[in-house]
Amino acid sequence: MKICLIGKYPPIEGGVSMRNYWMARALAERGHVIHVVTNASEVESEFRIHISEQDKDWYEPRFRKSKGFVKVISTEAALKKYHYIPWSNPFVTKLASIATRVIREYGCEVIYSYYFEPYGVAAHLASRWTGVPYILRHAGSDLGRLMKIPDLKTTYEEIVKAAGLVVTQGNNVEEFLRMGVGRNRIFTGFVRAVPTEVFNPQAEPLDVQGVLSELAATEPSGKEDSEYWRADSIDYSKPTIGIYGKVGEIKGSYDLLRALGRLQTQGLDFNLLAMTNGLKLRQDRFCQLIADQGLASKTWIVPFLPSWRVPSFIRRCTAVCFLERNFPIAMHGPSVPREVLACGTCLVVSLEIARKQPFVERLIHGVNALIIRNPEDGEELATQLRFVITHPQESLKIGAEGRKLSAHVEDYEAFVNSCEAMFRELGARRRNPAAEAKTTKRFEQLVSQVQSQLPWTSLLLQDDLERWVRRYLKEKKPRPSADEDVGLFARFLRRMITAKNLDGQYLKDILRYDMKNLPVIVKADGSYPYETLLFRAGGLGLESRGEDAANRLKPYLLPHVEVESFDYDVDRLIRCLQKRKALPILPREKTYVLFRRAAGHLRSSTYKINSESAELLSLLDGIRSLATICSNLAERYDCANAEEAKRIFIARSRPFLQALFEDGAVGYDA
Numbered sequence: 001m002k003i004c005l006i007g008k009y010p011p012i013e014g015g016v017s018m019r020n021y022w023m024a025r026a027l028a029e030r031g032h033v034i035h036v037v038t039n040a041s042e043v044e045s046e047f048r049i050h051i052s053e054q055d056k057d058w059y060e061p062r063f064r065k066s067k068g069f070v071k072v073i074s075t076e077a078a079l080k081k082y083h084y085i086p087w088s089n090p091f092v093t094k095l096a097s098i099a100t101r102v103i104r105e106y107g108c109e110v111i112y113s114y115y116f117e118p119y120g121v122a123a124h125l126a127s128r129w130t131g132v133p134y135i136l137r138h139a140g141s142d143l144g145r146l147m148k149i150p151d152l153k154t155t156y157e158e159i160v161k162a163a164g165l166v167v168t169q170g171n172n173v174e175e176f177l178r179m180g181v182g183r184n185r186i187f188t189g190f191v192r193a194v195p196t197e198v199f200n201p202q203a204e205p206l207d208v209q210g211v212l213s214e215l216a217a218t219e220p221s222g223k224e225d226s227e228y229w230r231a232d233s234i235d236y237s238k239p240t241i242g243i244y245g246k247v248g249e250i251k252g253s254y255d256l257l258r259a260l261g262r263l264q265t266q267g268l269d270f271n272l273l274a275m276t277n278g279l280k281l282r283q284d285r286f287c288q289l290i291a292d293q294g295l296a297s298k299t300w301i302v303p304f305l306p307s308w309r310v311p312s313f314i315r316r317c318t319a320v321c322f323l324e325r326n327f328p329i330a331m332h333g334p335s336v337p338r339e340v341l342a343c344g345t346c347l348v349v350s351l352e353i354a355r356k357q358p359f360v361e362r363l364i365h366g367v368n369a370l371i372i373r374n375p376e377d378g379e380e381l382a383t384q385l386r387f388v389i390t391h392p393q394e395s396l397k398i399g400a401e402g403r404k405l406s407a408h409v410e411d412y413e414a415f416v417n418s419c420e421a422m423f424r425e426l427g428a429r430r431r432n433p434a435a436e437a438k439t440t441k442r443f444e445q446l447v448s449q450v451q452s453q454l455p456w457t458s459l460l461l462q463d464d465l466e467r468w469v470r471r472y473l474k475e476k477k478p479r480p481s482a483d484e485d486v487g488l489f490a491r492f493l494r495r496m497i498t499a500k501n502l503d504g505q506y507l508k509d510i511l512r513y514d515m516k517n518l519p520v521i522v523k524a525d526g527s528y529p530y531e532t533l534l535f536r537a538g539g540l541g542l543e544s545r546g547e548d549a550a551n552r553l554k555p556y557l558l559p560h561v562e563v564e565s566f567d568y569d570v571d572r573l574i575r576c577l578q579k580r581k582a583l584p585i586l587p588r589e590k591t592y593v594l595f596r597r598a599a600g601h602l603r604s605s606t607y608k609i610n611s612e613s614a615e616l617l618s619l620l621d622g623i624r625s626l627a628t629i630c631s632n633l634a635e636r637y638d639c640a641n642a643e644e645a646k647r648i649f650i651a652r653s654r655p656f657l658q659a660l661f662e663d664g665a666v667g668y669d670a
Helices: 015-029 053-059 091-106 116-130 140-144 150-162 170-179 208-218 221-225 253-265 285-292 307-316 336-343 378-390 392-409 412-431 433-438 441-453 455-475 482-498 507-516 547-552 570-578 611-619 626-636 642-662
Strands: 002-006 033-038 068-074 110-114 134-137 165-167 240-244 271-275 299-302 319-322 346-350 370-372 554-557 561-566 591-597 604-609 666-669
Touching: 002 015, 002 091, 002 116, 015 033, 015 068, 015 110, 015 307, 015 412, 033 091, 053 307, 091 116, 110 116, 110 412, 116 134, 116 150, 134 412, 150 170, 165 412, 170 441, 170 455, 208 299, 240 253, 240 307, 240 378, 253 285, 253 378, 271 307, 307 336, 319 336, 336 346, 336 392, 346 378, 346 392, 370 378, 378 392, 441 455, 441 482, 455 482, 455 507, 455 570, 482 507, 507 561, 507 570, 507 591, 554 561, 554 626, 561 611, 570 591, 591 611, 604 611, 611 626
Parallel strands: 002 033, 002 110, 033 068, 110 134, 134 165, 240 271, 240 319, 271 299, 319 346, 346 370
Antiparallel strands: 554 666, 561 591, 591 604
16 A cells, blocks of 8 residues: 655654554555655754764665665755745745655655644645545543644644544543544554564663764764763763653653652762753753753763654663653653563663553552652652662563563564554545445434534444434435434434334433423524523522512523423433443432523533522423412422522522522523
8 A cells, every 4th residue: 555644753752653653564564655745854953863874764664575765855945045024934835836746756655644733734735736545643641632722623623623633542432433434444453562572671771971072973063062072982881771761850850860860969879861952951950950960970861762762762771760740641651661561671660650551450550660659759769779789680680571562462473464444444435435325424414413412312223223313314315404403313212213114212312301402503693592691699598689679570581591301311321321320220210400501501411409509490480479389388398388488499599599690591680
């Protein structure tokens, strides 16, 4: 297969660049041809990998046996000719243009993009211009940060919806369904693995001085820019603590330096070897803290090295630390711990990162890793580092046990198979006319919208959903608007349930719940089908009003507020569906839910309420005065008189009524 990959690639450092590299290499080894379109040559110096002449064969690998290869085409630096006002580097335009030329010239069959910005947007444009479908894979920052920015969100939603395949993890599927992506266009079968043929204990330990000599020869300014490009040789007989990747507060880098500073004041001797940015480190807090902690004479810093040379760095260390904590993006899942384990070097890792590993239950502190509960606790971290420094042989044993664990969890063959499966899945759908006819645009759109707008019904129907959508489409020949289509499909299901053509103990209740949550259909004039009523905050003010004035109040539910009763506890059922648990056997039990469609919002808010609240709300009709309501409650609570009922009303119901009033659900006529 001929693939156009648009994304990060060395010399850009980081996890996404690394994953793109190993995927391209693995596919090329299987005989595929990968054209990488990237802006890697324009990466800023602080995020640039040091690639030497000896890395050439690794950078664009070719495999004679399979005839597969990787070809890299990078954008041109934004010179003066690119200038326009206001200035920005036109990455999207350049990437889309180059990709389009590459696709047309080399006959690429599919586009693969990783990261929304700028690669996914460029892939979308190239796909539109060439007719070649694209696969879109996201990173944690795409959903966790960039997608939340209003000025970017619409574009990202559009490229997601237009993608031939969206690659994600299982816990993000619902989010993409809500965006309108059909379940059959969401790929969750991607396997992550470390290439253990490269990351293993047999890797030759890094020649630190050799790397620094390389740097001095190619970038002579580097030595001047940082006092930590060391001229003297490192003493490999001393225990060496390693750290690699970006440095920063949440990376635990400064926690490490403070802990090592404490140990050096206690007379311990060791090396600190860091692989990170070197050209601007003198101004960085990392290097300042090295000096402040008295670690300058113990520290060697090498630049970012390409992924295929990282195993040598790891093998040069007695232990490698990865102490990330309090990371703002929950789905962030770095590969560093797995790389260290695969190389058989002792891993010192934060509990936060240990818990993110799919094999966390097999990580055992003191056996196959050293786990730091809180890297900010200087004493805890210093204690574990003291063990590494004073017991290097024991640390080697921990590393060896880590390697055994890695051998059980890493399956690089499965990773390559999953890559091929992803491309085959998209390719098969393109080449199979029958499958294409089966999934017409309307069918696919309706299935996607039903999954988004009737989510719990869809989960309850599971594989039967598409069958019922097809049956509905056979009946509903004229095409309504997209939103009306979902509503009409819901009514069709309700009719099938009534006619007993569709069985399911809880389906009737779940469908009614979903139907009450359907988006409000805006009228042609842009207005909503209910009046937008706004009331001042401050509540009903029952206590502050005069007796007669309070008794004359006629509270009522606003037009967009409804109370619905169900035969079963739908709240419990939905929690089970949400967690993909088997539905329990529930008794028939009246359950009340309040649905509120807030003005200007597309979906309802729901509140489970008790029978007393439901009864109270049934009395709020704008006709009954407060005095009348209290009289009704007097009978309900068996009160002596209406005054006592009013006191009960205020004590029991006022907070609930007040909250509804402030939420725009209840009004009143004076």
